[in-house]
Ligand SMILES: Nc1ncnc2c1ncn2[C@@H]1O[C@H](COP(=O)(O)OP(=O)(O)O)[C@@H](O)[C@H]1O
């Protein structure tokens with residue numbers, strides 16, 4: 023496997039717990055989670071609905087804080103910082119890709135990417151055409167989200183998250199709303215992104231996708247149930263489901 027750039031985006035969790043609500047209604051979304059992801063790894067997180075996958079991503083991305091335990095991401099200690107203090111960290115280090123793309127409907131593809139660059143003060147507006155080209159949307163830059171297919175919207179969202187050159191890309195069910203062909207195109211781009219040296223942590227319902235990962239983490243009831251290393255990750259275009 024080729025890793026052209028320096029590998030980055032390592033993750034280390036120790037004893038991480040996150041509970042929602044209090045008293046009898048308390049629900050432990052993350053229960054004493056330990057997890058180590060090496061720099062430059064592509065990790066797939068599997069697990070049933072409600073097992074804590076999204077919470078895990080949000081804690082790693084600094085959107086939610088852990089109640090206890092230690093979280094270190096890309097060399098930065100997140101523990102003891104509430105999410106509002108982690109704005110800079112998120113902007114500089116983390117890219118997010120969501121199941122339903124979260125594009126601004128009144129902005130074109132190009133503007134959706136530009137707005138991220140303006141918001142974060144990172145990245146270069148002149149590179150936006152290049153970013154859209156890289157996700158195969160060079161000729162759709164002036165289309166609005168409603169004029170794009172689901173797969174195209176997800177690729178805009180990917181271009182947007184890459185515009186700030188994050189160390190770690192967090193993707194929550196990025197292919198969940200896509201048909202297989204478009205889903206595979208998005209997976210291929212995520213794998214390419216990873217091969218440029220970034221960490222990629224992807225949640226999916228789809229066990230077939232695990233074949234492309236260096237590491238497969240299975241969650242159950244807020245706990246890490248298993249972690250498996252995959253010595254020979256498959257090419258994204260070759261997986262089927
Ligand atoms: N904001 C919230 N308030 C209350 N409970 C929540 C909240 N977010 C998640 N939960 C609960 O925490 C558990 C884990 O949720 P989540 O991390 O979204 O799981 P998954 O992504 O694996 O479906 C679920 O039982 C869910 O209902």
Ligand SMILES: [Mg+2]
Nearest residue numbers: 075076077194
């Ligand atoms: Mg979820």
